[in-house]
Amino acid sequence: MVKFGFGENWPLVIVVSVITYLGGCTNQPTNAQLEVWRKEAIARNAEIVADNAKNTEPSEWSLLIQGETATGESVELNWQQLQALATHHVKTPDPHDVVNPNQIVDFRGIKVSQLLEEFAITNNISEITFVSFNSYYVTVSLPDLFKYPMTLAIAKDGQPIPRHQGGPLYLVLPFTEYPELQQKYNEATWAYYVSHVVVGTEPVRLRVGKQQLDLAALDKLPQITLNEPVGYRFSWPSGEVKLHGVRLRDVLALAGENLPPNKEIMIRAKPPIYHDTANAVRLAVSEVLECDVILATRWGDNRQLIPAKMGGPVTLAFSSECPTTTKQTPWLTFVEELNTAP
16 A cells, blocks of 8 residues: 655545545545545645745755665765766656646656665665655655666656656656556655655654754653544544654753743654745644643554654644644644744
8 A cells, every 4th residue: 555645746646545545444534524635635735836936946956865774874965966866767657747648758867776775775674755845755665666667757858847747856657667566556656846765764863952862762751642533644544543652842841942931832844845934833832731742653552663654753743632723733744853933
């Protein structure tokens, strides 16, 4: 089953995506809930399309390879390096091209297997997760990445790929050469403007003010479990899910952060859209103090660590007892940083 999260790709493939996910689930959302999600997706897509014209130029784009890499360290490739590596061609229709869905397109880019072999391959890894600028993410099995030449494309028919068509870095699958791929991965896997490649799952490295906390530090704090439907969309089971983690207020206290009532907590996640202060999730200190806003690191009855294919290792969650305005805050995946703000 393809795992994916909320982002620009969702409105483009919502019907297929919902069917793909729900096929293996017993607790399915109602038609009314699906309609709400559809409208939210359309509204969000309109916002993103409006923003595309002012987003990062290709020359400023980079790709960050993180997670369980061979060295344990991240690797960042700038646009010039990506261009030099982009020598592979994939000729296949673009399933997101609603005008010419059957037209063969010549994509030029970097074979993901080549990228992993050169910079990141390690033992005991079974999955790779691609994270996009606007928080979408997909996960592909490592054996499939080496069996099929899936490619991070930078050009389409000899031209740079514009943002509204998935550029500047677009995950492309060779459907024409390997039609069997479509039985395992649908068009939802074609991720727009990829900014991160996560090998396996990263260790917890949570920046709180000037400190960095790991999983061992978080595990020393009082632990809390939420048991309720989650707000992470399609990467998670529907119905009630157990989330295990620590209260946001306890994490901030551990890092020595003061929490005066007139301040806000800014929460940033991996997708670059959240690096902009204007897009960071903000919570009033009063909200953090009055209800259980948690950073989850484990889930399920067996308290499994949250993997990258579910947005781990750290996610943001809200107790059902929080005020309605607080619960409407986005449930973030790939949480990386907390700060206090005026």
